[in-house]
Each structure stands twice: as structure tokens, then as C-alpha cells.
Amino acid sequence: EAKIRKCGCQLFDPGINDTFQRKLELENELRWAISKNQLHVHYQPQVQAGTGQVEGLEALLRWNHPTLGQVPPSEFIPIAEETGIIMDIGRWVLKEVCSQLAQWHSRTLNVPPIAVNLSARQFKAPDLVASFRDIVNRAPCHPGQIVIEITESSSMNDIDSVLPILHEFKAIGFRIAIDDFGKEYSALGYMKKFPIDILKIDKSFVQELTSDTKSAVITKAIIDMAHGMNLRVIAEGVEYDEQLADLRTMNCDIVQGYLIDPPMSPDMLESRYLTGACF
Ligand code: C2E
Ligand code: CA
Ligand code: CA
Ligand code: CA
Numbered sequence: 001e002a003k004i005r006k007c008g009c010q011l012f013d014p015g016i017n018d019t020f021q022r023k024l025e026l027e028n029e030l031r032w033a034i035s036k037n038q039l040h041v042h043y044q045p046q047v048q049a050g051t052g053q054v055e056g057l058e059a060l061l062r063w064n065h066p067t068l069g070q071v072p073p074s075e076f077i078p079i080a081e082e083t084g085i086i087m088d089i090g091r092w093v094l095k096e097v098c099s100q101l102a103q104w105h106s107r108t109l110n111v112p113p114i115a116v117n118l119s120a121r122q123f124k125a126p127d128l129v130a131s132f133r134d135i136v137n138r139a140p141c142h143p144g145q146i147v148i149e150i151t152e153s154s155s156m157n158d159i160d161s162v163l164p165i166l167h168e169f170k171a172i173g174f175r176i177a178i179d180d181f182g183k184e185y186s187a188l189g190y191m192k193k194f195p196i197d198i199l200k201i202d203k204s205f206v207q208e209l210t211s212d213t214k215s216a217v218i219t220k221a222i223i224d225m226a227h228g229m230n231l232r233v234i235a236e237g238v239e240y241d242e243q244l245a246d247l248r249t250m251n252c253d254i255v256q257g258y259l260i261d262p263p264m265s266p267d268m269l270e271s272r273y274l275t276g277a278c279f
Contacts, residue, residue, distance in 0.1 A: 041096045042263035046256040049248050054273045058115045059097045060263045081121045090122045098139030109274045115147035120154030129168045143173035151179045170195045199226045203237025210242045220250045
């Protein structure tokens, strides 16, 4: 096999070698991705479960490399995290989102809040909050227009250092969403400590909603608990009408998923979802 001949040694697993090479290549290329204009932000609508009216957008990073093609975030985000490149990328995404917001606002379009994803690694930067505040101030855009999405896994393992950061974000006016809720830890204790506004139910629950009674029971319980704490609930990964119907019955506030629309370019998003302000 060609793969085995390449490393000249049958004992060495060619699969692992290829994976390693690919990772190295992505890592090298990723360092240039910002300066070479290969990164783009796409936007996915989050709509009211009842009315379909757009309530928010999630900013999702896209990397279009001239020879490697579209590299999925599931492949390059972990590499960006490991290498620390995520620090630059994270700031770049926020800048991009803020200037998009400013541009839409300057044309008097009604724009809902935009959510950006924050990696665990970004919490380690001592200037995280200051740099986010500066980016928003310079854009200029209002912090209330930005939702910061954090995952349970990124925030749970170091509550003592993450909690003050979240309070600083809140003090500035950012809103906070817990992403992928229910996927991993779900230690409910921190739910009362964290200053959160939005809870996003992980797509694994939504995907099993109609086939697994337990998933349905848990989803309903999460929604009721979140409402008891005055949080908005977003169900992500909604792909089928049946899922949407169930989520409506359960009083889920907002839905996001391919059934409504996939992430799309700013132009496409604008033409489908943003309307001019009424005077
Ligand atoms: P996430 O934050 O959980 O984002 C939701 C993912 O689900 C996105 O994948 C989105 O395209 C996908 N999705 C949306 N609707 C559906 C659906 O109906 N069914 C299914 N199966 N999937 C759906 P994407 O864009 O490939 O991003 C993957 C992950 O990469 C994100 O998961 C997030 O953790 C990370 N990511 C993306 N952009 C950024 C970023 O700017 N910064 C950071 N730190 N992470 C990012
Ligand atoms: Ca997210
Ligand atoms: Ca998620
Ligand atoms: Ca995720």
C-alpha cells in the first residue's frame, strides 16, 4: 500500500502518521489564515419557536484554504486551542462581528444580538475582558449586542477563575450563554452561581427527542428549570418538523438548526432575515 511505503516501515501505523502530518500542515497554515484573509464568519439564525421571528444570530468561523479547501471548525478549532492561535482568532472573530454589526446599524437595519463562541483556552488570557471591551468600544458597537457562548466543559473545571471573568463581562454589558448544555458535566450547582442569560440545549438531546423518551424528559426538565431561573432557552441542531413540534409543546423559546437555516454568509443572512427599521 502506498501509505505504508511512504514511511517505509510496516510497524508504524500509516493512519497515525497521516493524521500527524495533516495536523502539522493545518497548524502551519492556520498561523497565516488571518493575514491571508482565509477566515470568514458565517451567521446562523436563532428564531422564536412559536413565530419563527429571528431573535439572535450565532457567529461561526469558516476557514477556506486555497489548496486544502474548506477545513471544518471541528478540525481546526482544537488545533487553534492547543497551539494558542485561538487567542488571535478569538479576537479576530469578535472584531469581525462588531464591524459587521456597525455596518448593518449604519444602514439602519434591525439586527438581533450576535453570539460568539469562546474557547476554554481564551479564559487563560489575562487581558481577555479588557481586549473584548476595547474591540467593542472601537467598532463601535454596544456590548448588549454581543452574547458570549461558553461551554460547560470550558467553565466548569475552573469555576474560581472563570466566575469573576463572567461577572466582569456582565458588568460591561455582554450577555452570556451556556452552550452544549447537558452534554458533559451539568453540575447544576454552578447554574445558580453563574450570571447567565441563555441556556443552549445540546443537539444530542434534540436529535434523540422523538426516539428516546429519556431525552425528551430531560429536555423538558432543562427547559422548565431554565425558565424558573428566568433564562431564555435555545434548542440547537433542530433538523426535523417533529423536533420543532415537540420543542414548541415543551415551551422552548428559541430554535436553531438546519430545519430553519444553516450558517450562511453575511449577505445571504441580510437578505433573508434583516429588515430596515420602521420610521
Ligand atoms: P457549536 O458552538 O456547538 O456550534 C454549533 C454547530 O452546529 C455548528 O457547527 C453549526 O454549523 C452546527 N449546526 C447548526 N445547525 C445544525 C443542525 O441542525 N444539525 C447539526 N448536526 N449541526 C448543526 P460548526 O460551524 O461546524 O462549528 C463546530 C464547532 O466549532 C462549534 O460548535 C464551536 O464549538 C466551534 N466554533 C465555530 N466557530 C468558532 C469560533 O469562532 N470560536 C470558537 N472558539 N469556536 C468556534
Ligand atoms: Ca456555540
Ligand atoms: Ca453548541
Ligand atoms: Ca460545541
